[in-house]
Amino acid sequence: MFDDRSPIYRQIADQVKDDVLRGVLGAGQQVMSTNQYAAHYRINPATAAKAFQQLVDEGVIYKRRGVGMFVADGARDRLRTERRERFFTEVVGPMLAEAHALGIPVADIVAHLQRHDPPGDSR
Amino acid sequence: MITTSALQVRYGDTTALHPLDLDLSAGRIYGLLGRNGAGKTTLLSVLAGFRAPSAGSVTFDGAPVFENAAATTRICLIRDDGGLGDPTDKLTDILDMAAILRPTFDRAFAGELLDRFALPRRSTLGRLSRGQRSAFGVTVGLASRAALTMFDEAHLGMDAAARKVFADALLADYLARPRTFLLSTHLIEEQSPLFEQVLILHQGRLLLREDLDDLRGRGVAVTGPATLVDDFVSGLTVLAERRLGPTKEVTVFGGLDDEHRRLAGRAGLTLGPVAVQDLFIHLTGGLP
Amino acid sequence: MSRLPIARYLFSSHTLFLIMFLGAFYLLVAVVVAVAALATPITLSGVDVAGQALHWLALGYGYSAATLLTTMIVHGRTRREFLVQHPLFQVVTSAVLAALITGVYALEAVVYRAAGWTRRLQDHRIFEATDYPTIFGAYWSMLTVCLMTGAFLGAAILRWETAGALALLPAAVVVVYAGAANGLFSLPFARVGLDVAVTAVMVAAGWALLWSAVRDMPVRIRVPA
DSSP, X not given: OXXXXXXXXXXXXXXXXXXXXXXXXOTTOEEOOHXXXXXXXXXXXXXXXXXXXXXXXXXXXXXXXXXXXXXXXXXXXXXHHHHHHHIIIIIIHHHHHHHXXXXXXXXXXHHHHHHXXXXXXXX | OEEEEXXXXXXXXXXXXXXXXXXXXXXXXXXXXXXXXXXXXXXXXHHTTSSOOSEEEEEETTEEOTTOHHHHTTEEEEOSSSTTSOTTSBHHXXXXXXXXXXXXXOHHHHHHHHHHTTOOTTSBGGGSOHHXXXXXXXXXXXXXXXXXXXXXXXXXXXXXXXXXXXXXXXXXXXXXXXXXXXXXXXXXXXXXXXXXXEEEEETTXXXXXXXXXXXXXXXXXXXXXXXXXXXXXXXXXXXXEEEETTEEEEEEESOOOHHHHHHHHHHTOEXXXXXXXHHHHHHTTOOO | OOSOHHHHHIXXXXXXXXXXXXXXXXXHHHHHHHHHHHHSOOOBOHHHHHHHHHHHHHHHHHHTHHHHHHHHHHTTOOHXXXXXXXXXXXXXHHHHHHHHHHHHHHHHHHHHHHHTOOOBOOTTOSSOTTOHHHHHHHHHHHHHHHHHHHHHHHXXXXXXXXXXXXXXXXXXXXXXXXXXXXXSSOOTTOOOOOOHHHHHHHHHHHHHHHHHHHTTOOOOOOOOO
């Protein structure tokens, strides 16, 4: 479930963000409690709590005392904006560096992408 | 809740535990790591009052532990040496005995755990397999509901399925009744996610105490051309080096600041994470 | 919190076990006497002859107390509690067993009379065949001393290993000297007659020896077979 290298709380937070981004978790929807999360993934509850606290701090989820934690309105849009910026530095950047090392022209990459991009999914 | 002050344990001429000051707080799960002979069992034994300190003190909520029933009935250490009962005792009889001896023992919960581990109730302790004996130890340890519960290699001989039952039972009971656990283990990758904090014991001394998640981010593997790597790591804490032709991989401890990360990027060095187990091996002297 | 947990556990399981064990022991004696009666006229008290085995059994059972202490510590109890509650168990259980033995002597008297057998006791007994109070006292004394001394021996071997064998010396002194009082383990030159003071002093001496071995004994790492 978790890789054994980077901090677990960050991995948990990233998973929840992925779920929000993909729409698996919609705005206002309740997320698993810290304890459920800890028991389900066999991790220390304090670690899970730290992840959810980070998500609260970043405004992805909010707490309703005694009820649980829910996905914040607009969380998805905010995550998208943030990830879009990171997409070019973290995904496209290294890809171009690799292509450069292999001698692949940018035009080839563009042509490849145009062939493979599934139509109608670019919302 | 449990505190040691200048605690020492000697066996004749050999010192198993050098002066140790330690304070564990209530309601956390701690992991105790160390190589064979590092002093883990000695530390756990003296914390539980199984033996007296050679020097220094162990106190539980302020009172000395050794020979103090008010403390020892709230501390439980499960060790791998068959002290739970006589080999000819039936498992259920041992649980009945524990229920008389420990004020907090939950006999019904112990019965549930027997079933969860699929332990044969009517069997005697002596007829159990290695893994079953460990599972029975976990049963007694969890059902003791002690404020400080310690397992010394609780999972010894357990198969993967039984280890999952152990982790599930431990977490569920910890969430229902928060208390302090101290678990020693050699299965670092598998067990460490359970820990909030780890203690590493090395040659009778506390080498490191850190939140597990912080420790996970502390090791960095720097890979690249040997001369560039050497320049880059000078001034950093180097735990290990490996060479493959002109390429060198150096394990650095302590994490890297942004400045170093920029430098690495500019020099074309690869930075990778280091698994806790590898970090542990390097910190405790590396491979022979 | 309930009181005397170690003693309560011992009464609820070990005392019951020892009573049943003793019952089975005398059943065996009865069978042996009955078989012997087929071949030869009975002239000795079978129960009294069998009494010679009891101090060895009591010593042997007492010996196991040391590993029991380990178990008590593992389950959160202390050596100090053990040093109070195990002797309490010994004294009470010895009394119960001695009462049982006395009853068996009385039962045997009835059976022998009905069968018309002669019932002679061992020469060195300090009691007559129908002196029930003395029979009870002698066995109570013997059982308590042997349980205590056995416990000391077990603890000494567990604690000091090979050097613990030296414990045999003080243990022998206690058992023999107490035997001089209860007549159940006495050498011909040492016989004082049932003396409560001697028994009490020997039990106390056995306890002091046990205390010296146990009071700060570490729970060793034992690798199970």
